[in-house]
Amino acid sequence: MLRLKLKAHRLKDPILRKIRSGLRSILLLEYKKKELELRKRLSFATDDQKEIEILKQRHDLSMSLHRSPINCFFYGNHMGDLVQDPDSLFWYCPHHIP
Numbered sequence: 001m002l003r004l005k006l007k008a009h010r011l012k013d014p015i016l017r018k019i020r021s022g023l024r025s026i027l028l029l030e031y032k033k034k035e036l037e038l039r040k041r042l043s044f045a046t047d048d049q050k051e052i053e054i055l056k057q058r059h060d061l062s063m064s065l066h067r068s069p070i071n072c073f074f075y076g077n078h079m080g081d082l083v084q085d086p087d088s089l090f091w092y093c094p095h096h097i098p
């Protein structure tokens with residue numbers, strides 16, 4: 001299969017890198033807060049329909065994280081430049097792209 005050569009979104013300016021890193025950290029904290037809230041709701045779910053609804057919300061939350069340039073899907077490092085896999089739409093460090 002022919003693979004396109006993927007190009008990382010490179011930021012050279014250290015100030016912009018720092019701003020990007022700060023924004024990623026804020027978004028990751030928000031993701032973790034929402035994920036914890038959903039896990040708590042799941043532990044108190046009273047019926048199968050409610051559990052399925054919460055599991056779908058967790059799946060959607062996870063997809064929105066991994067399909068945004070916040071962190072590497074493979075390793076979780078969110079400080080460097082990332083590349084988006086055109087098949088999965090997940091983001092990776094350039095050396096972790098499948």
Ligand SMILES: [Zn+2]
Nearest residue numbers: 072075093096
């Ligand atoms: Zn990586």
